[in-house]
Amino acid sequence: MNLPFWVRRAHKWIGLVIGVQALLWMLSGLYMTAISIDVIHGDHLAHVADAPLDGGSERLDVEQLAQIRPGFESLKLKKFLGQEVYELRAGGMTSLVDARTGALLSPLPREQIVARAKDIYQGEAEIREVTWITQAPQEVGKRPVPMWAVRFDDSANSTLYFSPDTGDLLARRHELWRWFDFLWMLHIMDYDARSDVNNTLLRVASGVGVLFALSGAWLVFYSFRRRAQA
Structure with a gap:
């Protein structure tokens, strides 16, 4: 079994699936930390x-x-x-x-x-x-x-x-609050009430993100070990 080949393939496809959501997590998180919560509250x-x-x-x-x-x-x-x-x-x-x-x-x-x-x-x-x-x-x-x-x-x-x-x-x-609310919806992946931080979709996406990180870490470790053996 060619483990590195399958790990690379899995890492690539997981990245395609979770990449957009990971970008949304980072962009929404940046907005939330860049603007004071007192301003958001109005x-x-x-x-x-x-x-x-x-x-x-x-x-x-x-x-x-x-x-x-x-x-x-x-x-x-x-x-x-x-x-x-x-x-x-x-x-x-x-x-x-x-x-x-x-x-x-x-x-x-x-x-x-x-x-x-x-x-x-x-x-x-x-x-x-x-x-x-x-x-x-x-x-x-x-x-x-x-x-x-x-x-x-x-x-x-x-x-x-x-x-x-x-x-x-x-x-x-106000508009800054409304943008915050929209980005919060994307961040927690609750597209209905925008308040449930324990919803199934978020759990699945978080689990897939962990798999993406673990497979990437394994590939980095494998790459360095292979170079050391060469």
């Missing part, structure tokens, strides 16, 4: 921080609030667009109410979402489009719908996604 697009509460402001206490909005399980006092509000949670649902009157504010209308987006956006571009989303696009994954999508007319095609119940920023998306 931290520069929108800054979200809780505004300080007014110490002397009039607001409902918990007992008064429970009379107006009975049945809530937890609450949080915060500011939304300069107004003190209570964020109430009950039965898996979250809503905002006016901290002074208990009036229900959720779901938040388009105008307040636009004001919220302008308040936290860090760029200079104008808003290009505001969309009510009932089916989550790929780039926001499994985040709960419905939601508001606010798109800005900047070079990065920046989009901020907001909860209509609380006004919270759910996601920041």
Whole structure:
């Protein structure tokens, strides 16, 4: 049996099969290491921080609030667009109410979402489009719908996604993130959910890559040993 011949042939064909994917692994890995993860996350697009509460402001206490909005399980006092509000949670649902009157504010209308987006956006571009989303696009994954999508007319095609119940920023998306997501899909070879790093296709490709490396190492060792014997 001519072992070197078959190892060379196997190495060649394995290289043809796995070579393109190996190149994709390297290119996607280069992109992921070249660009800061903070940039990918879009931290520069929108800054979200809780505004300080007014110490002397009039607001409902918990007992008064429970009379107006009975049945809530937890609450949080915060500011939304300069107004003190209570964020109430009950039965898996979250809503905002006016901290002074208990009036229900959720779901938040388009105008307040636009004001919220302008308040936290860090760029200079104008808003290009505001969309009510009932089916989550790929780039926001499994985040709960419905939601508001606010798109800005900047070079990065920046989009901020907001909860209509609380006004919270759910996601920041821009072109660098979208490229990262695409390359991540190629890197882990999950072409559906883009999140499963233990999928069968990746395992097979990784195993084939190991065989390619081992056969190449064996050929190098064989070549040097043959020269030494000559």
